[in-house]
Ligand SMILES: [Zn+2]
């Protein structure tokens with residue numbers, strides 16, 4: 001499960017695709033201008049969304065593999 005958190009204490013745990021039910025995978029994409037943006041991608045190819053934001057910036061994603 002991927003947990004998104006902000007330094008203010010806000011957190012989001014496990015985003016799921018409403019279409020297929022799969023958990024979205026977090027990926028950091030580098031844009032042409034060199035900046036990076038976090039996105040959450042459906043592993044089955046339904047699409048991707050902007051990663052959750054809080055306090056004006058991307059929330060930090062941490063992966064828990066178990
Ligand atoms: Zn999906």
Ligand SMILES: [Zn+2]
Nearest residue numbers: 006008054055
């Ligand atoms: Zn925050």
